[in-house]
Amino acid sequence: MTDSFAARALRRTPVMVAALLVVALAGCADMAGIGAHAKLRDAGSLGIASADKAAAPALDSQWWLAFGDAQLSGLVDQAVAGNPNLQVAQARLARAQANADVAGAALKPKVGLDFNGTRQKFNTNYIYPEPLGGSIQNVGLLQLGASWELDFFGKNRTALDAAIGAANAAAADADAARVLLASNVARSYFQWARLNDQLAVAQRTLAQRDETLKLVRDRVSAGLDTRLELRQSEGGLPEARQQIEALDEQIAIAKHALDALVGQPGASDALKPPLIASVKPIVLQPNIPADLLGRRADIAAARWRVEAATSDVANAKTLFYPNVNLTAFVGFQSLGFGKLLKSGSEQWGVGPAIHLPIFEGGQLRANLRGKSADLDAAVESYNATVIDAVRDAADQVTSIQSIARQQAEQRAAQTAAEGAYDIAVQRYRAGLGNYLNVLTAETSVLAQRRLAVDLAARALDTQVALARALGGGWQPPSNTASAASGATTTASATPSAATH
Template structure:
């Protein structure tokens, strides 16, 4: 029992010296291979002086007060295939982390080999073994443990953890995007339903006007020119109703696909823009925007993973040090395989160092450094897009509110002018061209009112998503030590 430690003690100085020499030899080849990209931070984006802003609620869509919308988003979050794909990718990434973690632990496997073979009479085997046919067997356990002196396994685990956390953030970002797409599709349906109501109201109005013109023609107060002008407006109104019906069907099909349930909207009442409450969102770019968005967190985790990949590529230049051992039985003849005389065992270190690899290791390191540069610049692009997206939504929300105020005044004036034109025409004080002109203005304002109301809701959805959609940096997946916080953007 004492022979193995004594054996190890006698050889450890030589082994340590060899490891040190080989390590120094391996370090020299990594020179001048580094990443050059730099991460953008809040200060470089001017966010450090931004005001504080309340966080968006994680179920922000409840603020619209529409039970149908809430049910559809719940359905989508449960069954949408794209979200399930994101979750499957997360499970795969976590499995990869477990695989990487297993690489740093001792490995033990068993082997049983049974062979019937003819031994060569002209080889190393003397007679009577040479030239005979024998049965050979080996039964043994093999063990190996890679000693992680230079961080090869550790950096591989860290890279896998970064990828797993990026996948988790991607799944959250997919969830937020899905909820916003359902809300936007629902409001598109509401917009088209309101436009259809305007088109039907227009048709009814033109039918009433046609009746008035016919009465005036019968009384000899108008000619067939006014009658034909009035009749021409009816097919146009019917065509618009039919076109809107087609668009509504397509919008419903899109919603059905998002909730992953065919005909999900068939039994629902068409939504109306007037029945949807606006949600209150502070129209500013918050100082902590980069920490509120799952897509930015995912990009940051990819930078972490790429950084660990670079560190792992550098460890490839150092020696691989393993402790290997085996113990078991080996014999000629199956009947003696498990007898005491067939026992065999071995133990010792195994050291491997690449000396000449034709530039493979340097090329691999350059590739990993380039991947890190790409990850950093992708993160920077995500950050810039996030700031632009919030700024765009804020500008649109403020502009739409001002446009709605002006449009309401314009519609009131157009409705009043139309009523006056119809009254004057009915009393014989004006011509039909004045009625048509006034009607055109009224219809344009009614359609514009619907468009602006829909834009206001769509902008609120866009702003909620741009502000992070209520995502909070949750604790992140790790291999063995429980959880850790999401890296600070």
């Protein structure tokens, strides 16, 4: 029994020595002084209110339906289905998912079948003796081979994690593109409505000035006015027609932009020109919600890039350690094709292959420095995205509140201007005032009418912008919710590589 144990130990000694040597040499891998330094910003540093002060239900993913405009809803659906830029985002997602599948394949064994039939002349001045040397023979090979990289140090696992992070980032990018597309369609639609309302004001102006011109002509004929008042009245008509022409041009350009967004030239021609009065305003969160960072796909995409960069750093560290592969083959090889499958032609082999980096000319350290720099860049890009998102939401909330106050003041100003205009016209007709007073009063009325349209359009536009700033109803998919929630709800989670 003792001899048998000793014999087995003796046979295993070279293997044990080799294993110990590998471990000892692995300890010489030097990664000292290399690491990422950037830190993720947390919610407190961004001034976001705590959840008990700003909690709000999530925005509906089809928020544009709340405007109550069927044409707008149809345009958004058409844009989501046919916009080329959105299709590009989907193609990038498919590519990223394919890359993740490629990375995952490295964790699995590989099996292949090889067949080789060669007619070969054997060299007489090499290792082949006569009669084989100098002869021409058929050489056949039929062999089944297998290999499996034993991922002891996580090289393939971290590569897969990086690829999954990149795929999740691409998915979030596609969602962010969809939210942005929907908001751009709505904003372009409301811009078209604003121009239509401005056109209506310009047409009313033209009709009003035409009526005024008739009045002035009657007064000139009656000897109550001079040609000065007539010329002043006539000059207002070309100006009004020029404004109508300019608005027609802007409407055509706005429709072209809308057609491009939905991916169908001429799509807007089949629609009824929208008016602001036909759109129902929507009510949104009056302040920045505590979970803002969890509602935006662009923030989730930036965080997933941090996760991918963190895995890249971990992968770069694994390259300092041994690479162990297990290979095996079984098959047949013979001189002459007729003997290939006969007894005696079989062959097989199995064994490990170990590669240990000892001196790489600084390549591994340089690679790790580069990946650490990429991680710093990803973290700071995330921080910039978060800061911009908070600013964007704050801007829209401020604008909505301010526009409401401006509209109240504008309505009062318009009421006063229209009252003054009516009095000026009545005095002019009664011969108690001159035409200059009418022109002055009319200018104020027209300015207030235009301002009313602009403010109403701005109110709708800002509601769309706030819906986008609050995430457009985006929610992380269930298969990425665990990582996305830790990254986006509080912005407090920090990648492990960024804290070392």
